[in-house]
Amino acid sequence: MAMIEIRDVSKWYGAFQVLKDCTTKVEKxxxxxxxxxxxxxxxxxxxxxxxxxxxxxxxxxxxxxxVHDPRTNLSKLRAGVGMVFQHFExxxxxxxxxxxxxxxVKVLKRAKDEADxxxxxxxxxxxxxxxxxxxxxxxxxxxxxxxxxARALSMDPICxxxxxxxxxxxxEMINEVLDVMVELAKEGMTMMVVTHxxxxxxxxxxxxIFMDHGQIVEDAAKDDFFGTPRSDRAQQFLAKILxx
Amino acid sequence: MGFDFQVIxxxxxxxxxxxxxxxxxxxxxxxxxxxxxxxLAMARLSSFKPLxxxxxxxxxxxxxxxxxxxxxWFFFLMPLVLQGITGAERPPPIGAERTAIITFILFExxxxxxxxxxxxxxxxxxxxxxAYALGLNYWQAMGNVILPQAFRNMVPVLLTQTIILFxxxxxxxxxxxxxxxxxxSKIAQRDSRLVEMYLFVAVVYxxxxxxxxxxxxxxxxRIAVIR
Amino acid sequence: MNYNWNWGxxxxxxxxGDAFYWEWIVSGLLWTLAVSAAAWxxxxxxxxxxxxxxxxxxxxxxxxxxxxxxxxxNIPLLVxxxxxxFVIPEFIPPLKGWMTSTEPIYAQFLAAVLCLGLFTxxxxxxxxxxxxxxxxxxxxxAGRALGLSEVQVYRHVLLPMAFRIVIPPLTSETMNxxxxxxxxxxxxxxxxxxRSREMGEYTFNFFEAFSAATIIYIAIAMTANRVMAxxxxxxxxxxxxxxxxx
Numbered sequence: 107m108a109m110i111e112i113r114d115v116s117k118w119y120g121a122f123q124v125l126k127d128c129t130t131k132v133e134k135x136x137x138x139x140x141x142x143x144x145x146x147x148x149x150x151x152x153x154x155x156x157x158x159x160x161x162x163x164x165x166x167x168x169x170x171x172x173v174h175d176p177r178t179n180l181s182k183l184r185a186g187v188g189m190v191f192q193h194f195e196x197x198x199x200x201x202x203x204x205x206x207x208x209x210x211v212k213v214l215k216r217a218k219d220e221a222d223x224x225x226x227x228x229x230x231x232x233x234x235x236x237x238x239x240x241x242x243x244x245x246x247x248x249x250x251x252x253x254x255x256a257r258a259l260s261m262d263p264i265c266x267x268x269x270x271x272x273x274x275x276x277x278e279m280i281n282e283v284l285d286v287m288v289e290l291a292k293e294g295m296t297m298m299v300v301t302h303x304x305x306x307x308x309x310x311x312x313x314x315i316f317m318d319h320g321q322i323v324e325d326a327a328k329d330d331f332f333g334t335p336r337s338d339r340a341q342q343f344l345a346k347i348l349x350x
Numbered sequence: 351m352g353f354d355f356q357v358i359x360x361x362x363x364x365x366x367x368x369x370x371x372x373x374x375x376x377x378x379x380x381x382x383x384x385x386x387x388x389x390l391a392m393a394r395l396s397s398f399k400p401l402x403x404x405x406x407x408x409x410x411x412x413x414x415x416x417x418x419x420x421x422x423w424f425f426f427l428m429p430l431v432l433q434g435i436t437g438a439e440r441p442p443p444i445g446a447e448r449t450a451i452i453t454f455i456l457f458e459x460x461x462x463x464x465x466x467x468x469x470x471x472x473x474x475x476x477x478x479x480x481a482y483a484l485g486l487n488y489w490q491a492m493g494n495v496i497l498p499q500a501f502r503n504m505v506p507v508l509l510t511q512t513i514i515l516f517x518x519x520x521x522x523x524x525x526x527x528x529x530x531x532x533x534x535s536k537i538a539q540r541d542s543r544l545v546e547m548y549l550f551v552a553v554v555y556x557x558x559x560x561x562x563x564x565x566x567x568x569x570x571x572r573i574a575v576i577r
Numbered sequence: 578m579n580y581n582w583n584w585g586x587x588x589x590x591x592x593x594g595d596a597f598y599w600e601w602i603v604s605g606l607l608w609t610l611a612v613s614a615a616a617w618x619x620x621x622x623x624x625x626x627x628x629x630x631x632x633x634x635x636x637x638x639x640x641x642x643x644x645x646x647x648x649x650x651n652i653p654l655l656v657x658x659x660x661x662x663f664v665i666p667e668f669i670p671p672l673k674g675w676m677t678s679t680e681p682i683y684a685q686f687l688a689a690v691l692c693l694g695l696f697t698x699x700x701x702x703x704x705x706x707x708x709x710x711x712x713x714x715x716x717x718x719a720g721r722a723l724g725l726s727e728v729q730v731y732r733h734v735l736l737p738m739a740f741r742i743v744i745p746p747l748t749s750e751t752m753n754x755x756x757x758x759x760x761x762x763x764x765x766x767x768x769x770x771x772r773s774r775e776m777g778e779y780t781f782n783f784f785e786a787f788s789a790a791t792i793i794y795i796a797i798a799m800t801a802n803r804v805m806a807x808x809x810x811x812x813x814x815x816x817x818x819x820x821x822x823x
Contacts, residue, residue: 153479156482156483157482158479158482158483180482181482181485181486181487182485183485184482184483184484184485185484185485186485187483188483189479189480189483189484191476191479191480191483192476193474193476195474195476195477195479195480196480197477197480197481197494197495197499198499199498199499199502208484208486208494208495209484209485209486212486212490212494213484213485213486213490214485257484258483258484261484261485267483411791411795414752414756414794414795414798414799415756415790415791415794415795416756416757416758416759416760416770416794417756418759418760418762418770419759419770419773419787419790419791419794422770422773422774422777422783422787423787423791426777426783426784426787430580517651517652517653517654518653520653520655520656521653521655521760523655523763524762524763531653531655531656535659544659544663544664545663545664545667548656548659548660548663548664549660549664551656552652552656552657552660555651555652555653555656556648556651556652559650559651559652560647560651563650563651
């Protein structure tokens, strides 16, 4: 059974179709990179996986649990799926420590001390234990994104979703975040990553998905994708972003 | 016509009682109004359309008629409603003061609703997504992530609205409740000392409200610096 | 609830026998509109002037404008109403003389219009100031750089945009003014709310009487909204989104 299974998913905003019959899957332990021009629907697609975006047609299974089924307890499902956002989305009124503990206590019902200890452990992993009692606004963008990753990891997720995790960062901060992600991938975490960082894709991805106009245009093993993309659009896209 | 300070001095104990009621009414209406207003705001933003429309209808109704008329409505309706609930033979007399408190809570709820709605909408969608992505449910996300930020953003506006409320409570005069102005007016008419009493009331309100809004402005600047 | 419904009450004769109750309501409505309209004119003119002087670079003018706004904003409207009707005439004997000799309704009308007009002027002044200050600073400088005088800069550059920005808050101030005019009932002015309560007291059909007033206030609010929306559309500048182009 695949960890994430997306079947014929379509989504409309009114008359405008943002996703067109998208089908793909992410196996356990697999790292899949989703790329494509802006407005191609890739962010929308990844947000359908944990039900943040509803869809009108098709089905999505996460670890066998149907996301589209109204009877599914979405909160419970989401608690097991880590997500990292483009704009970090740390809670600005809570300290880093509180950010890490909140959902552990409220959703997983962990004791405060336990949640705190676990949070600090992941903070250490991303190299930010010294900043535990600061507020998010006092950290740099790269640091905030690493805290966001630690926050997701402290929920012991079975897989991780990354929605353009480096595109809001200043260039000098991108690598500190990518390093954490590479390490995570090497440990065997199942990851679905929307990103333009092709270096990251080359280094750790197993498969690359290329989207355009709401469709999955290309879905190939990494070497095939970078070797000989079959579609013109993917070739043009690659040429543009690998130019420099 | 001489200005008679003595009449003010002599009536201070009575005025003080009226003033205490004014403060009590303001505080109760602010707390109650904020509580129900927040619930109303959540209802207005609900994706369950009938609930959202009901809340919007209530808020728009309250905001389009004068407070004086609302006070008259409640003063007339409250005994009938209570009679309906308790099944009493005659409408129970609950008094102008208590009628005023209930009226103000329900009236202010409409105004606090709009403030809290703006506060909730000022929170970026990503915050809501992040809270849900961590597995928080609606009430947990509201209580731990969205409302604390919304309150914090709206503190100056909420305080300003409370100063307006403090002034508006003087309207309970129309249902003969004895608030600060009501007390002053009773003495003014008893002793035919309208000039002294109304000027005194005006000065007291002015000094208090001016001071309070000055404090709110200071707070606003401090919050602006922290951000 | 034992309540005697009677929607026909509006067509009953009043105790004096010279009118129907619906005529009371209509005459109340007309007074509400008359007070509001007169006060609105005062408020708009004074409010604009005071709003403008608060954005000038003359300190004493700014202080004067600020004092004006603070004075009217920090005293409850009902207290202001009593001041205008009971207190201020005591200090102006000719005014007092006129007020006691004329029909009470004219004295009440004058006090209510002055009270509501000045109170609302302070609020409009605040909106106008905010509107002018929300314009990019470069606008004023560009105007001066072209050789326009300060007055010309306001007249031709700043105010035309500021008033467009201010239309939505002005709409809600207009609505507030109409609602606030009900406070004039405390000095005996027989406006809409006064009349509906009076009708309730005479007939014990409070529900019907208050409903009539409520519906009329809602209708006024909706009409005012429509009118101001129309003004806003008419005044819209192509390509410019009010509120700083968000």
